[in-house]
Amino acid sequence: MFQDITEKFDGVFKKLKGHGKLTEANVSETMRLVRRVLLEADVNFKVAKDFVAGVQDKAMGHDVLKSITPAQQVIKILHDELARLMGTTDSQINESGSGPTIIMLTGLQGSGKTTLAGKLAKHFKARGQSPLLVAADLQRPAAVEQLKVVGEQVGVSVLAELASTPVNVCRQALDVARKSMNDIVIFDTAGRLHVDDELMQELTSIKETTNPDEILFVADGMTGQDAVNTAKEFQNRLDFTGIVLTKLDGDARGGAALSIRAITGKPIKFISNGEKLDALEKFHPDRMASRILGMGDIVTLVERAQGAVDEEKARKLEKKLRRQEFTLEDFYDQLQQIKNMGPMEELLKMIPGAGGKAMKGMQVDEKALVYVEAIINSMTIEERRRPNILNGSRRKRIANGSGTSVQEVNKLLNQFNMMQKMMKKMNKQGLRGMPRLSF
């Protein structure tokens, strides 16, 4: 996916360079592409429009156009801007000054409220606090039972009054909490649609009756364009204090994060990324930005590459890759540059899809890299340029010279062969966006 967008931006900038100067058409094409990337990530179309208008100047600035990798620069700008807009200094639960802290969970049906109730209870319990779970969903079949089971799993008490009403249970919970010395009270309310006037009114009543310290809007991270409508209405009715995005353990791009944040201005306090009760995380705006753009943590990687890679060499290498003249000598060079960027394992983790097919079998072993270096060091320049002249006796000499074995030399040559094939394939598919990362 990341290759996709890099490639698309690359295409646009290539045309742009051909023209040598910025025209209105160039700018609008780039901005259309930005919009498209956001829409494909489910960012609401109005939010996307405003975002595009906001970043236009920066994204088409002088630095970008001068860069030899404008596509990557633009992506980085988008990334930073996204992260800033979603950013928040506030990911703490508002605590009560006096009496127990009251947290009210709200949201659409099936968004993950009850599960979150359990996760929060677990979180607070682990910090030595004493939470009380309150079953305020008296509507959905077995909703109360579900909360009871969850409460049991984390070992906190659950207040359940089947014959009561949601407002009354919540009111009653405050007394119970005082008596039983609970310092955290969590209301699990029923899922409801923002257009259901009666049920929205019920939430307002709970709020007015109990005056919660924190009202969280729990939203499914896979939500599409409608996220703004629901968030807006929940905010109008409740003026909630924070957002929690759930089900981010999947592969949805999560544009709803930007949409909801943009329309409500409220902080995203947590993300939920699993069904198990410990799958609760602080919100990281930068990671969310990467996700929306369909990248792994590529930004950090680009930054490191910029620090470590010699621009001139990178340009030459790119040419060689295109013409498929990549030799062992270049490979050695690349190795040196990569070494400057940090531990291999860490780098690989940052590459989108590195866990996936393309990188399987490219196990990284730092020790193996030392061998590789030694082997290439023992080759003559001629051998590095034309590995096919490496016959049996040359291989033996190299093995001896590098203190390795012929098998190891063979292994390297095989891997290099494989890599060349892979690069040919990548070239065909056009991995133009990340030439310098192709090691």
Added chain:
Amino acid sequence: MASLLDKFKRGLAKTKSGLFDEIVNLVQNQYVVDDDFLERVEEILIASDIGVETSLAIVDDLKEHVNRAGFNQSGELIDFLKSRLAARLLENTGEKQAPHDFFVPDVKPFVIMVVGVNGAGKTTTIAKLAKGFQTHGKKVLLAAADTFRAAASEQLEIWAQRVNAAIVKTQHGGDPAAIAFDASKAALARDVDVLIVDTAGRLHTKANLMEELKKIERVLGKAIPGSPQEVMLILDASTGQNAIVQARQFKAAVGVTSVAVTKLDGTAKGGMVLAIGHELNLPIRFVGLGEAVDDLKPFEAQTFVEALFE
């Protein structure tokens, strides 16, 4: 920075009513068809989660028609657009779409396996389906093969009682495939007409959970050859572009045969089913319009398309 956020907020303050008014205007008033108009049509399409690519393709198609057929009244063009969208929805799946005799299957027992991501509305839809079959005089058995989520089988059990269906279940943490097997045997022994298997919600990205689902499907096929005859994927209407990925992955893992779209009683339009029907040849069988057992309706392409413009 603050100003950009403010700008967002101002722009969005009127999102709901703004978009609504705009669309009513588009449809009712006879605007001149120009680029502005087409851009707004594009926005309506995108706002319904149809997806950028499809939206752009549709608008391009519209442009061409404006040029060729010379539409210049917006009302006319919107009608044309609606018929195109409906046609697109039915194009690949028309004859398979919501057959009116779905509740009168010609196989016995007719086995339905219900799958989908977490919280999509599987269990509730099963209750609705069970009600539909009961109404048609069919004997229904439910299998509580979600042994993972807290109180999942209790939830299904309450529904079973309400719609008067029998249920096979096990304790929490049991083997879902074993439940499917027991339920199949029970279905044969008790001479039921329809067996509906509830499965735990799972994200399509979790390989082990998808394997578990395959196993349930296999076990069903072993216990009752030819089953499950129907594998219904439940999609939440508010889901964005990920719905397409979900459909693709579930279809690849277990032979999904149809889709039901839930929660269409909200403001989400569920436009992603357009791509799903088109790309994956999956008929959209039902829509969910609420939390009660009677809130399941056959999918109608025309009504669905009308709703996109409401």
